[in-house]
Amino acid sequence: MSAATPLLSIRDLRVEIGGTTLLDVDRLDVSRGEMVGLVGESGAGKSLMQAAILGVLPSHARTSGSIEFDGRDLLRASVREMRHIRGRRIAVVLQAARAALTPTLRAGTWIDRALALHDVPKQERAARLDHALQAVRLQPTLLDRYPHQLSGGEAQRVSIALAVALRAELVLADEATSALDVTVQAEVAELFRQLRASEGTSFLMVSHDLALVAGLADRINIISRGCIVERGGPEVLQHPSDEVTAALVAAKPPLPSSSEPLT
Amino acid sequence: MSKVRLVATDLEVRYPHTDPAAHPALRLDHLVLGPGQSLALVGESGSGKTTALRTLLGLVKPTAGAVTWQDRDVGSLKGADLRAFRTSVQPIPQDFDGALDPRQQLGSAIAEGWRAGGRRGAEPGEDQDVVVLRLLDEVGLPASAARRHPHEVSGGQRQRAIIARALAVGPKMLLLDEPTSGLDATVAVRILELIERLRTERGLGILLISHDLGVVTWLCTETVVLYEGEVVELGGTKSMLVRPRHPYTAALRRSVPEFGVPFRAPLRPSPSASGIDPRAGCRFGPRCAYAQAETCVIRQQLIRIDGTDVRCTRAGDLGPLDPLVDEPNDQAP
Amino acid sequence: MTTAETTPQVGATGPGSRLRSALRYVRDHPGLVVAGAIIAFIVGGALLAPFIAPYPDDAGTATNMLATLLPPNDEHLFGTDHAGRDVWSRVLFGAWMSVGTSLLVILASLAVGVPIGLFSGAVGGWLDDILMRVVDIFLAFPSLLLALAIGAALGPSLQNAAIAIVIAWWPWYARLMRGEAASIRRRGFVESGHLLGIAPWRVTVRHILPNASGPVIVQASLDLGGVILTLAGLSFLGLGAIDPTPEWGLMVQQGRALIQTHPWVVLVPGAAIMLAALAFTLLGEGLRERLDPKGATRR
Numbered sequence: 001m002s003a004a005t006p007l008l009s010i011r012d013l014r015v016e017i018g019g020t021t022l023l024d025v026d027r028l029d030v031s032r033g034e035m036v037g038l039v040g041e042s043g044a045g046k047s048l049m050q051a052a053i054l055g056v057l058p059s060h061a062r063t064s065g066s067i068e069f070d071g072r073d074l075l076r077a078s079v080r081e082m083r084h085i086r087g088r089r090i091a092v093v094l095q096a097a098r099a100a101l102t103p104t105l106r107a108g109t110w111i112d113r114a115l116a117l118h119d120v121p122k123q124e125r126a127a128r129l130d131h132a133l134q135a136v137r138l139q140p141t142l143l144d145r146y147p148h149q150l151s152g153g154e155a156q157r158v159s160i161a162l163a164v165a166l167r168a169e170l171v172l173a174d175e176a177t178s179a180l181d182v183t184v185q186a187e188v189a190e191l192f193r194q195l196r197a198s199e200g201t202s203f204l205m206v207s208h209d210l211a212l213v214a215g216l217a218d219r220i221n222i223i224s225r226g227c228i229v230e231r232g233g234p235e236v237l238q239h240p241s242d243e244v245t246a247a248l249v250a251a252k253p254p255l256p257s258s259s260e261p262l263t
Numbered sequence: 264m265s266k267v268r269l270v271a272t273d274l275e276v277r278y279p280h281t282d283p284a285a286h287p288a289l290r291l292d293h294l295v296l297g298p299g300q301s302l303a304l305v306g307e308s309g310s311g312k313t314t315a316l317r318t319l320l321g322l323v324k325p326t327a328g329a330v331t332w333q334d335r336d337v338g339s340l341k342g343a344d345l346r347a348f349r350t351s352v353q354p355i356p357q358d359f360d361g362a363l364d365p366r367q368q369l370g371s372a373i374a375e376g377w378r379a380g381g382r383r384g385a386e387p388g389e390d391q392d393v394v395v396l397r398l399l400d401e402v403g404l405p406a407s408a409a410r411r412h413p414h415e416v417s418g419g420q421r422q423r424a425i426i427a428r429a430l431a432v433g434p435k436m437l438l439l440d441e442p443t444s445g446l447d448a449t450v451a452v453r454i455l456e457l458i459e460r461l462r463t464e465r466g467l468g469i470l471l472i473s474h475d476l477g478v479v480t481w482l483c484t485e486t487v488v489l490y491e492g493e494v495v496e497l498g499g500t501k502s503m504l505v506r507p508r509h510p511y512t513a514a515l516r517r518s519v520p521e522f523g524v525p526f527r528a529p530l531r532p533s534p535s536a537s538g539i540d541p542r543a544g545c546r547f548g549p550r551c552a553y554a555q556a557e558t559c560v561i562r563q564q565l566i567r568i569d570g571t572d573v574r575c576t577r578a579g580d581l582g583p584l585d586p587l588v589d590e591p592n593d594q595a596p
Numbered sequence: 597m598t599t600a601e602t603t604p605q606v607g608a609t610g611p612g613s614r615l616r617s618a619l620r621y622v623r624d625h626p627g628l629v630v631a632g633a634i635i636a637f638i639v640g641g642a643l644l645a646p647f648i649a650p651y652p653d654d655a656g657t658a659t660n661m662l663a664t665l666l667p668p669n670d671e672h673l674f675g676t677d678h679a680g681r682d683v684w685s686r687v688l689f690g691a692w693m694s695v696g697t698s699l700l701v702i703l704a705s706l707a708v709g710v711p712i713g714l715f716s717g718a719v720g721g722w723l724d725d726i727l728m729r730v731v732d733i734f735l736a737f738p739s740l741l742l743a744l745a746i747g748a749a750l751g752p753s754l755q756n757a758a759i760a761i762v763i764a765w766w767p768w769y770a771r772l773m774r775g776e777a778a779s780i781r782r783r784g785f786v787e788s789g790h791l792l793g794i795a796p797w798r799v800t801v802r803h804i805l806p807n808a809s810g811p812v813i814v815q816a817s818l819d820l821g822g823v824i825l826t827l828a829g830l831s832f833l834g835l836g837a838i839d840p841t842p843e844w845g846l847m848v849q850q851g852r853a854l855i856q857t858h859p860w861v862v863l864v865p866g867a868a869i870m871l872a873a874l875a876f877t878l879l880g881e882g883l884r885e886r887l888d889p890k891g892a893t894r895r
Contacts, residue, residue, distance in 0.1 A: 041447045152308070181307035182474055183529065183550075186518035190528040208447065215526035237522055247449055249522060320791065346793045354791060361784030364803050375802075379794040425788075432792055 005071070006031045007170055007202050008053070013065035015048055015057065015226075023048045023226040025065075030170060035196055035203040037217035039210045039248070045226040046206045050172050053204075054090065055082040070169070088118045091163030095175035097155035101147040107158045108143030114162055125165075132165040135198055136191060153184035160191065164199060171195075173205045177212070189216055210237070210248045222248070266333045267435055269296040269319060269352060269468065273328035276314050286542065287326070289314040289492045292565060296436060301462060301469040303479040303500060305515070306489035312472045315489070316440055319470070320354055321345075350380045353434035355425055357441040357472075362425050363413040369424045370395045370409025373431050380432025398427040402457060419450035426457065436468040437461070443478055455481050476519050480504060488512050491546040498571030506583035508573040511547045516586035530591060535559070545575070552591045553581060631878035634871055642691035654681035655689035655842045665858050675860040677851060679840075683864050686842040690865060693843045695872055697758050698823040702816050704762045709769030710812060716770070717777025717808070718800040728774060734767035740826060747835035754843060757836035761826055765819070772815055776808035783807075818880030821873035828869050844869050 006029040015023035023045045030036045040046050051057045053067055055074060067074040069085065077085070094100045102110050108129075115125045133140060138157045147155055156176065163171050173192065177185035189212065195201050207213050213220060214234045222230040224244040230236055240246040274291040281288075289311035296302055306312040317323040319330055321337040330337045332348050340348050356362045363372055374391045377383070377398075385394050396406055402423040413421050422442065429437065439458065443451035459482060462469050473479050479486055480500055488496040488509065496509040507513045517527050530552035539548030544560040551559070558576040565572045568579060575581070585592050622629045646652055650673070654660075660680030668675045674683040716727040734742070739761075746760035780786065781804060789799040828845025830836035837843035839850070844865040851861030 041449075182476075182518045183307060183514050186527070186529045189526060193526070193528070209520065210448075211520035211522050212526075214522060215520050215524060234523075234525075349791055349793045354788075356784055356788065358784050362788045364785040364789075364807065366806050367803070375789075375794060376792045379792045428788075428792070 004032070007034075007070060008204070009066075009068040010049075010053075011066050011068070013049075013052060013067060014063065015052055016062040017058065017060065021226065023052065025049065025223075025226075025228055028221055028228060028231075030202050030204050032169070032202055033196060033200045034219070035192070035205065035217045037213035037220040038204060038206045038223055039208065039213050039220060040223035041208060041248075044223045046208075046223060047174070048226075049223070050092075050174055050204075050206060053172065054086050054092065056086075087114070088166045089168060090170045090172060091166060091168035092172045092174060093156065093159050093163065093176040095179050097152045097159060097176075097179065098147040098150060100159050101150075101155060103147050106144055106146055107150065107155075111143070111158070111162050111165060115165060118166055120166070128165040128167075129161075132161040135164050135195060136161045151184075152180045153188060156180065156188050157191070160188075160195070163201075164195065167199075168201060170202045170204065173203055173207075175207055176205075178207065178209065185212070192216070267298050267468075268331075268333065269436055269470075270294065270331045270334075271315075271319060271328070272331070274315075274318060274325050274330065275327035276311075276318050276323060277326045286546070287492055289318065289489075290494075291315060291328075292494060294319075294487065296468045296470050298435060298468050299462065299466045301471065301483040301485070303471045303473060303483035303486040304489060305473060305476065305479055305486055307474050307515075309491055310489035311492040312489050313440070314492075316354065316438055316470075316472055319438060320352065321348065350432040351434055352436045352438065353429040353432060355422075355429055355437060355439040355442055357444065363421060365413055368410050368412055369404075369416070370399075373398055373409075373424065373428045376428040377431035383431075383433035394431070398431055401430065401461075402427045403453070417450070418446055419454060422446065422454055423457065426461075430461070430465075434467065436470065438470045438472070440472045441474070442471070443473075443475065451478070458482060476504060476516060488515070491541070493546060493574060494565065494572065495547065495574045496571060497565075503571065504586075507586060508568060508571055508578050508581070508583060509547075509575050510551045510553050510581075510584065513584040513586040514550070514552075527587065527589070530589075533591070553577060625882060627878040628882035631875045631882060634875035635879065638691050638695055638872055638875065641688050642695060645685075645688040645692060649682075649685035649688045651682035651685040652689070654685045655840075657840050665854070665861070667858070668860055674864045675858070677847070677861045678854070681840075683847075683860060686847060687844070687864055687868050690842040690844045690847065690868065691872075693754065693837065693841060694824055694827060694845070694869070697754060697843075698820055698827055701758050701761050701765070701823050701827070702820055704758075705765040706769055706812070706816060708762070709766035709771075710773050710809075712766075713770035713773025713775075714777050714800065714805055714808070717774040718781055718796075718804050720778065720781070724774070724778075728771070731767040731770050731774075734764070735771065737764070739764040739768070740829065743826060743830060744833070744835060747830050752835050752838050754831075754837040754841055757827055757830040760830070760835075761823060765823070768819075769812055769815070773808060773812050776811055777804050780804045780808045814880055814884040816880075817883050818877055820876035820880070824869060824872050824876070 008030040010025055010028040013023060013025045014021060028038075038046055038049065048057070052063060053074060055077070057063065063075055065075070069090065072081065074082065074085070101107065105113065111129060112125055115128065120128065136157050138154070138161055142150065142154055142158070150158065177188050180188060192203055193216065196203060205213050205217060214237050217234070219233055220231065220236060221228050222242065222245045229242040230240060230245045237245065237249050240249060271291050271294040273293075274289065275287050276289040277283075277287045294302070304312045304315055314323065318325055321330065321340070324338055332352065335344070337348060363369070373395050377391065377394055395409055399406060399408055404420060404423050404427065408416060408420060408424065413424070416424070437458070442458065443454055446454065455478060458469060461467055469482065471479060471483050483500050485498065486500040486503055487494055488503070488511065490511050496503060496507065496512045503512060504516050507516060514529060518529060520526070532550050533552050533554045535556045536549050536551050536554040538556060539545060539554055539559050541548055543562070545551070545554070545563045548554050548559045555577065561576070563574045563576055565574045566578055645655075649655065651658075658681065660676070663676050663680040664678055666672055666676045672682050672684065674687070677683055677686070712727060716724045742764040743757075743760045746763055747757050750756035750760060786799060786803055789803055790796065827836060828843070828848065831843045831845035832849040834849070837846045839846065847865035848862055848869070851858070855862045
């Protein structure tokens with residue numbers, strides 16, 4: 001465990017909407033180069049937490065606590081500061097892969113425009129794009145395609161390529177693989193792992209798929225009704241102390257393995 | 264009894280306005296579903312499983328081959344015979360949110376189905392309300408659900424209501440399209456238990472379409488694996504998943520995340536894989552860890568090995584594969 | 597954004613909270629409240645006209661040539677017109693003429709357009725194409741001009757003006773209904789209905805129609821304002837109501853030349869037209885928010 005300050009550090013985050021407390025997170029950390037999982041069922045508060053990190057909560061939401069990112073409290077950052085951070089230092093990869101891209105732009109143009117919007121100088125863009133394509137293993141020919149001509153997995157790679165090109169330090173993967181075929185999901189998950197190794201990117205993987213996250217993440221947080229009810233390494237699933245976790249683990253029908261007798 | 268079967272033979276489905284040189288959306292050599300049977304169609308996007316479902320329901324006309332119900336060609340049924348087929352073979356659709364009229368109470372929807380299906384299963388003198396309550400109970404819904412609208416109940420309960428409505432017409436076969444997708448794990452298990460109970464208590468034939476191998480293993484004794492419109496493997500579910508014969512089946516099995524097991528990276532395609540044209544040779548070739556130039560550049564045929572049908576020329580050489588090993592583990596010389 | 601568990605906090609119960617929630621409603625839906633007030637006023641006026649109008653006969657054939665063009669005074673709330681008739685009484689009776697007729701026009705247009713659109717959208721195919729081409733022909737003409745042409749052909753009278761507008765208006769509802777029906781037809785529950793063996797006509801009427809009606813209802817209420825204006829316009833141009841019918845548009849036309857010297861003759865019925873049109877437009881917008889979030893209506 002690194003002794004350095006975590007890249008992302010959430011403390012006592014409370015979000016209230018319409019008088020109801022929807023999120024009450026005492027602690028959540030993501031260190032540099034770490035892959036952290038946030039797992040919960042729908043409505044548990046995963047999306048709300050991400051919205052809080054990115055500063056896109058609805059205007060009538062009331063928040064308290066702190067979200068420290070590289071020393072800056074995101075809840076108290078100015079609009080300008082958030083715009084600098086959002087999308088560039090903290091990238092988001094969404095579930096609806098194609099919908100994240102602009103439908104009227106070719107993939108390559110989309111990346112280029114995004115780089116320009118984030119003030120990457122023209123001379124640098126080509127080099128960054130090359131590096132990103134390599135890291136993400138995306139064939140350059142796909143850059144000429146429009147989003148509707150890309151498969152889900154390919155579109156996801158384009159989003160991730162942008163995150164790499166922008167040198168994002170933290171990637172919020174919001175059910176990033178849930179809509180993909182399971183074999184494609186494995187390929188994208190493997191890509192996350194390789195990026196962590198090659199670029200040092202941290203990942204906050206938000207998902208309802210506990211098994212997937214458990215296999216990938218260094219540490220897991222289980223969220224239920226707005227609170228973190230369990231946290232720890234993947235072994236937490238073998239000996240869950242919370243009933244929500246236990247229920248999530250128990251619910252997945254097991255696949256036959258070679259040790260089981262064949263019927 | 265032996266005639267109560269849904270059979271597809273030499274089925275080929277091409278969608279209109281598609282390139283005739285391209286491969287068809289679906290080619291299904293042979294499929295039989297009888298009472299009490301449970302069969303799975305497994306595949307990812309583009310596999311043709313949705314096309315298969317719609318063709319079996321008679322919603323899509325095959326360009327070759329036929330679907331027969333009780334030995335009669337489904338495409339030729341009309342009028343009362345068609346209605347009899349419709350009530351006998353009921354789909355449980357994937358988009359269960361869209362399958363219910365948002366303005367209609369659940370009890371009313373079930374009753375409507377019951378009336379349309381000829382008011383089956385009612386004792387003399389029983390009225391609609393009693394039948395509805397009985398069906399609600401059978402699927403595990405409380406009586407109060409009858410007066411609720413779809414958006415007033417949870418996803419799992421909506422799914423149960425749809426099943427109740429399908430049961431109201433007295434079907435002999437249920438064709439379920441991804442019945443648990445979008446449902447939380449705990450809820451999904453309950454739905455599977457319900458389906459299994461219905462199969463044994465009512466003797467229904469179950470066809471399950473899914474991409475989720477866990478679901479399929481739980482429920483179905485036989486599985487058909489589809490890839491890009493073709494059957495690549497067909498056989499007993501458990502043996503197929505423990506020792507698959509086709510590299511795609513192995514990849515499918517390998518990619519399913521499991522508890523207590525670290526993430527398994529997918530096998531890299533073999534060096535020859537990139538040289539394979541999927542339109543002329545094996546469709547899975549470009550992604551296959553076992554691809555070889557000589558055998559895989561030609562169209563692959565279904566071969567029968569040890570009770571399993573496999574569409575892979577190398578299957579005999581490869582032997583049963585172990586999907587959990589991190590390297591290609593064929594036994595070929 | 598997850599707001600799944602949000603329930604609006606219920607304030608303490610009691611008489612004060614009822615008033616507070618009423619005030620909150622007014623603050624949140626100012627349009628609907630204003631619209632409701634004006635419409636209540638108009639409907640009240642229309643229904644009670646025979647009882648509260650000070651000079652009910654003035655709305656008919658009575659004239660009083662000794663009292664022409666009097667400005668508002670104690671006996672005549674809004675003065676009198678060129679025939680000595682009480683403006684206020686005529687405006688009250690005009691409510692029924694203008695608004696009531698407009699309402700009937702809308703209902704008739706719906707009665708023609710909705711079934712045609714529903715049938716066309718639900719059935720699809722070549723029948724749908726043919727019907728919609730017929731509708732297109734009607735829609736190619738600006739509705740006001742079409743109404744004018746038909747009104748001119750039929751001859752001036754309030755009934756003919758109404759018929760003319762119905763003929764010009766129904767295609768819009770047919771087109772709108774057809775669009776909604778065609779999209780609802782693709783929804784899962786329609787296919788489920790067919791697969792359960794429910795008769796197609798039943799599926800159309802019991803499932804497609806209720807789900808497709810939202811935008812049509814919104815458009816109809818928005819149109820009410822427009823029809824009031826169109827009817828007034830036709831009367832203004834001499835193609836609608838004729839004297840002595842107390843139709844607002846006609847009253848505006850009759851007083852038009854006098855606007856600089858005797859403004860009340862024009863302004864009062866004019867204001868009535870404007871308020872009525874405004875009220876129904878606000879009502880339509882308010883309904884749109886509640887029934888048609890996708891904004892399928894357009895005109």
